[in-house]
Amino acid sequence: MKKHLILLLFVFTxxxxxxxKNNNFIKISIYNNTQENITNIMLYGNKFKNLKPSEKxxxxxxxQDYIKNNAIFTLDSQGKTFNMYIDNTLSKKSYxxxxxxxxxxxxxxxxxxx
Amino acid sequence: xxxxxxxxxxxFIFSSITFSQAIRKEYKEMTASERIALRDAFYQLRDLDxxxxxxxxxxxxxxxxxxxxxxxxxxxxxxxxxxxxxxxxLNLPDEPTREIFLAWHRAMIFELEQxxxxxxxxxxxxxxxxxxxxxxxNNAVIADALATLFTTDFMGPFDxxxxxxxxxxxxxxxxxxxxxxxxxxxxxxxxxxxxxxxRRSPHNGAHRWVGGVMQTSASARDPVFYLHHTFVDKLWxxxxxxxxxxxxxxxxxxxxxxxxxxxxxxxxxxxPNDIVDAKVYGTFYAENQLALLEDYTVSNTYNSTENFYYQxxxxxxxxxxxxxxxxCKFESVNEILLTPGFLxxxxxxxxxxxxxxxxxxxxxxxxxxxxxxxxxxxDVNLNTQIIIFNEExxxxxxxxxxSFPNPFTDKVYINLSKEIKSCKIKIYNMMGKVIRSEIxxxxxxxxxxxxxxxxxxxxxxxxxxxxxxxxxxxxxxxKL
Ligand SMILES: [Cu+2]
Numbered sequence: 001m002k003k004h005l006i007l008l009l010f011v012f013t014x015x016x017x018x019x020x021k022n023n024n025f026i027k028i029s030i031y032n033n034t035q036e037n038i039t040n041i042m043l044y045g046n047k048f049k050n051l052k053p054s055e056k057x058x059x060x061x062x063x064q065d066y067i068k069n070n071a072i073f074t075l076d077s078q079g080k081t082f083n084m085y086i087d088n089t090l091s092k093k094s095y096x097x098x099x100x101x102x103x104x105x106x107x108x109x110x111x112x113x114x
Numbered sequence: 115x116x117x118x119x120x121x122x123x124x125x126f127i128f129s130s131i132t133f134s135q136a137i138r139k140e141y142k143e144m145t146a147s148e149r150i151a152l153r154d155a156f157y158q159l160r161d162l163d164x165x166x167x168x169x170x171x172x173x174x175x176x177x178x179x180x181x182x183x184x185x186x187x188x189x190x191x192x193x194x195x196x197x198x199x200x201x202x203x204l205n206l207p208d209e210p211t212r213e214i215f216l217a218w219h220r221a222m223i224f225e226l227e228q229x230x231x232x233x234x235x236x237x238x239x240x241x242x243x244x245x246x247x248x249x250x251x252n253n254a255v256i257a258d259a260l261a262t263l264f265t266t267d268f269m270g271p272f273d274x275x276x277x278x279x280x281x282x283x284x285x286x287x288x289x290x291x292x293x294x295x296x297x298x299x300x301x302x303x304x305x306x307x308x309x310x311x312x313r314r315s316p317h318n319g320a321h322r323w324v325g326g327v328m329q330t331s332a333s334a335r336d337p338v339f340y341l342h343h344t345f346v347d348k349l350w351x352x353x354x355x356x357x358x359x360x361x362x363x364x365x366x367x368x369x370x371x372x373x374x375x376x377x378x379x380x381x382x383x384x385x386p387n388d389i390v391d392a393k394v395y396g397t398f399y400a401e402n403q404l405a406l407l408e409d410y411t412v413s414n415t416y417n418s419t420e421n422f423y424y425q426x427x428x429x430x431x432x433x434x435x436x437x438x439x440x441x442c443k444f445e446s447v448n449e450i451l452l453t454p455g456f457l458x459x460x461x462x463x464x465x466x467x468x469x470x471x472x473x474x475x476x477x478x479x480x481x482x483x484x485x486x487x488x489x490x491x492x493d494v495n496l497n498t499q500i501i502i503f504n505e506e507x508x509x510x511x512x513x514x515x516x517s518f519p520n521p522f523t524d525k526v527y528i529n530l531s532k533e534i535k536s537c538k539i540k541i542y543n544m545m546g547k548v549i550r551s552e553i554x555x556x557x558x559x560x561x562x563x564x565x566x567x568x569x570x571x572x573x574x575x576x577x578x579x580x581x582x583x584x585x586x587x588x589x590x591x592x593k594l
Contacts, residue, residue, distance in 0.1 A: 081191070
């Protein structure tokens with residue numbers, strides 16, 4: 001019984017400990033570096049709170065599966081909706097998407113990933 | 115007068131959605147003449163009345179701009195202030211009643227192809243097969259695309275002329291490889307298939323890999339969009355032929371709902387269910403130097419002669435019928451094979467021609483020589499920034515969540531580093547079934563008890579802020 005318990009614990013600690021290291025989940029936050037309010041933000045299938053200029057969201061933990069299969073950045077600003085297909089190969093544990101500017105004509109979201 | 119003629123023509127073709135015709139081939143299978151004809155047709159579609167850069171009202175006859183704007187304006191409202199508005203993308207899996215993604219793009223490509231065939235009846239929209247071999251080298255793919263796709267005689271000049279901001283191949287892992295197909299094609303349910311095709315790399319890979327407007331909802335301004343979406347359409351056809359299972363809940367579509375007017379023509383209502391078979395539009399997808407034309411009846415709905423043009427082998431049989439009074443032409447640079455089941459009825463007009471001069475007649479309409487037309491940029495943006503991956507932040511303001519003990523027997527405690535207004539706790543068993551779901555208001559610590567009855571094993575704890583509805587943390591727990 002004791003042996004069993006130890007084995008179980010071992011399995012648990014390794015698998016759980018690896019889950020973040022293996023990038024099964026990634027922490028993402030968004031920083032609004034523009035002069036405009038940004039609302040209805042959705043990144044990799046996850047909703048983020050509305051951001052005023054210079055405001056940063058909390059981190060949201062997103063699974064790699066979501067990142068791979070929902071690689072779209074959506075937001076509203078200045079009365080327009082922006083949708084952009086984005087990189088889906090994030091390899092680090094934590095990222096901040098800094099939105100630098102928005103091109104209304106092209107609907108391009110200019111952002112840096114930090 | 116010219117405008118009037120156009121209107122009559124288009125009212126005629128769109129009034130009954132039956133047959134047009136096209137052999138759609140991979141772009142690498144096009145002749146040199148076909149490449150130039152297609153490039154120039156794209157330019158001309160920005161100026162349907164052909165009055166050049168001096169047009170006082172350039173948008174009323176700019177088809178590329180009109181389709182591009184429509185695609186942009188109705189891209190997706192799923193996360194907008196009014197998510198109930200009809201839209202074009204990303205409605206599956208949760209909103210099947212709003213879904214039209216594959217059918218809408220099929221109708222859109224067909225609309226454009228019709229206008230092109232008015233310029234040159236031999237044009238069929240080519241497709242760009244973006245599926246790469248296992249372990250492909252991105253730099254080799256870039257080199258190949260620059261040498262064959264984004265060339266001066268083909269898709270190259272639009273980048274500068276129309277300010278598309280392409281950034282070809284910058285997203286290194288964007289394109290799909292052969293391993294990305296089975297998990298999409300092994301689906302037998304249509305909506306599951308459609309959802310995976312839309313959200314995964316066989317669709318969004320090329321959007322990301324080309325970069326610039328192709329990455330955004332304005333993607334349809336880049337002509338390569340149509341080559342890419344014709345490939346997506348081919349993939350749908352490749353799935354539908356064996357599965358015969360495509361079916362929509364919606365019975366009309368944005369733009370094709372009987373109310374939308376462009377260039378004096380009101381677009382017809384199209385029920386997406388009526389176009390799940392690509393042959394409804396007379397579309398035949400050629401592949402590996404073979405165009406197989408079968409199970410089709412020539413109707414001359416659009417062109418007084420239905421042209422099927424292909425550089426390689428055209429093989430026709432098995433119920434391909436040209437009825438009495440109908441007019442049809444096959445033209446190949448190399449070979450035409452008529453096999454049993456091909457029928458040109460008495461009184462029909464059929465021509466099979468070998469294109470000895472390898473020239474599809476690139477003359478544009480009105481006897482004017484094919485020309486590139488106005489450059490007409492959409493929008494200049496010199497402000498393009500390169501996306502840089504920097505070091506990850508050392509500090510963050512994530513809500514730190516501690517759950518203990520683990521393994522547990524009857525209770526789990528959850529401590530949060532700050533108060534959450536509405537904290538949702540879910541416990542899943544390993545079958546993915548929610549066995550416990552609770553919301554706690556304004557808390558920093560939670561005691562989940564009554565877990566004694568759970569059978570031993572692994573469970574998943576999910577803590578979320580219910581105002582944003584996505585997990586803050588997901589953690590495996592073991593019940594002893
Ligand atoms: Cu689209």
